[in-house]
Amino acid sequence: MLKVAIVGATGYTGEELIRLLVDHPKVKITSLTAKIDKPQNISEIFSRLSGRIDLQCANLENVDDVAAISHLVFLALPHRVSMKFAPQFLQLGRKVIDLSADYRLKDTELYGTWYKVVHSSPDLVQKAVYGLPELYRAEIKKADLVANPGCYPTGIILGSAPLLKKGFVDVSEIIIDAKTGLSGAGRKAALDLHFSEITGNLKAYKINQHQHMPEISQELTNLAGESVKIVFVPHLVPLNRGILNTIYFKKSRKMGLKEALDLYKDFYKDEPFVRVKPSGQFPQIKEVFETNFCDIGIWTEQHSDTLIVISAIDNLGKGAAGQAVQNMNIMYNFKETAGLL
Numbered sequence: 365m366l367k368v369a370i371v372g373a374t375g376y377t378g379e380e381l382i383r384l385l386v387d388h389p390k391v392k393i394t395s396l397t398a399k400i401d402k403p404q405n406i407s408e409i410f411s412r413l414s415g416r417i418d419l420q421c422a423n424l425e426n427v428d429d430v431a432a433i434s435h436l437v438f439l440a441l442p443h444r445v446s447m448k449f450a451p452q453f454l455q456l457g458r459k460v461i462d463l464s465a466d467y468r469l470k471d472t473e474l475y476g477t478w479y480k481v482v483h484s485s486p487d488l489v490q491k492a493v494y495g496l497p498e499l500y501r502a503e504i505k506k507a508d509l510v511a512n513p514g515c516y517p518t519g520i521i522l523g524s525a526p527l528l529k530k531g532f533v534d535v536s537e538i539i540i541d542a543k544t545g546l547s548g549a550g551r552k553a554a555l556d557l558h559f560s561e562i563t564g565n566l567k568a569y570k571i572n573q574h575q576h577m578p579e580i581s582q583e584l585t586n587l588a589g590e591s592v593k594i595v596f597v598p599h600l601v602p603l604n605r606g607i608l609n610t611i612y613f614k615k616s617r618k619m620g621l622k623e624a625l626d627l628y629k630d631f632y633k634d635e636p637f638v639r640v641k642p643s644g645q646f647p648q649i650k651e652v653f654e655t656n657f658c659d660i661g662i663w664t665e666q667h668s669d670t671l672i673v674i675s676a677i678d679n680l681g682k683g684a685a686g687q688a689v690q691n692m693n694i695m696y697n698f699k700e701t702a703g704l705l
């Protein structure tokens with residue numbers, strides 16, 4: 365059995381990792397740590413895990429102790445915190461899947477601009493593999509450090525990849541309207557995330573200022589082979605989990621709906637977690653809830669210059685913990701869908 369440690373086990377993505385890994389046929393969870401005052405059984409912290417796992421969650425005091433009882437470490441930590449621990453685990457010969465943004469941006473100066481801190485291990489950033497299996501499966505297989513993608517970027521990149529790879533759309537301005545549930549912000553308390561602030565409400569935030577913008581641009585530019593400009597408008601919706609992205613493209617050549625759907629179906633034909641909807645059907649958050657699927661729907665007409673792609677994921681599933689488990693399966697040659705379907 366592969367022995368895994370989860371650091372940041374008391375957060376939302378940590379909880380979701382535990383939920384997925386307790387049922388995984390090839391994995392044993394051997395270490396749970398976070399920033400907590402005194403050790404506590406994880407099923408007391410998350411009572412829905414009661415009867416499924418009996419393990420203490422302790423304060424992360426000593427990296428050596430965690431490494432001694434694990435082969436692979438999931439870092440479900442805030443950005444800026446992960447980069448304190450990833451180098452230590454790697455130094456001790458452990459593989460790491462980091463759910464934070466710390467190893468996603470190849471340009472560490474850009475990381476500094478967006479995350480307001482100087483990166484402390486820029487060498488590792490270059491070695492890290494961006495953990496989006498649909499684009500980087502071969503590299504993930506050989507990786508010691510996987511930078512698990514952000515939740516918004518996952519659905520947006522998957523929703524854009526086929527068109528950008530073919531060069532079928534104008535890359536001078538792609539407009540992305542995105543809507544997320546609240547668990548995307550993590551478990552810590554914040555005034556603007558209170559039930560009474562959010563319920564019955566819908567609002568845009570961080571327009572063209574969201575920290576996921578450089579990550580989205582990096583990957584869309586890689587796909588297109590030229591600089592891609594985006595306009596990104598995220599919204600908060602009164603849901604617990606789920607992200608719906610509506611992406612507006614201007615076509616650079618004539619393309620009808622059938623051709624666009626065939627392009628996407630062919631691009632993702634071997635992908636177990638990307639489902640392209642038939643003509644006239646569009647993704648819904650409830651259909652990807654607590655799954656590792658990314659659902660994609662397309663609208664266009666032959667005479668229209670516009671092509672709209674809608675993608676939906678569960679931010680804690682394909683947008684975080686599910687994708688991290690998929691990456692683990694690839695790294696260790698397990699069945700890619702193990703523990704996820």
Ligand SMILES: NC(=O)c1ccc[n+]([C@@H]2O[C@H](COP(=O)([O-])OP(=O)(O)OC[C@H]3O[C@@H](n4cnc5c(N)ncnc54)[C@H](OP(=O)(O)O)[C@@H]3O)[C@@H](O)[C@H]2O)c1
Pocket residue numbers: 371372373374375376377378397398399400424440441442443445463464465513514515547548549550551552679680683684
């Ligand atoms: N939520 C999502 O949908 C989502 C999606 C994709 C990626 N991510 C990324 O995944 C990471 C975790 O997100 P999350 O939503 O799970 O956050 P979260 O709910 O805030 O959980 C963070 C966890 O890290 C622990 N922690 C914080 N500082 C620590 C330290 N110095 N030492 C040890 N443990 C520490 C926290 O413990 P305390 O609670 O005691 O501080 C908590 O267990 C973040 O980088 C986030 O950006 C999140």
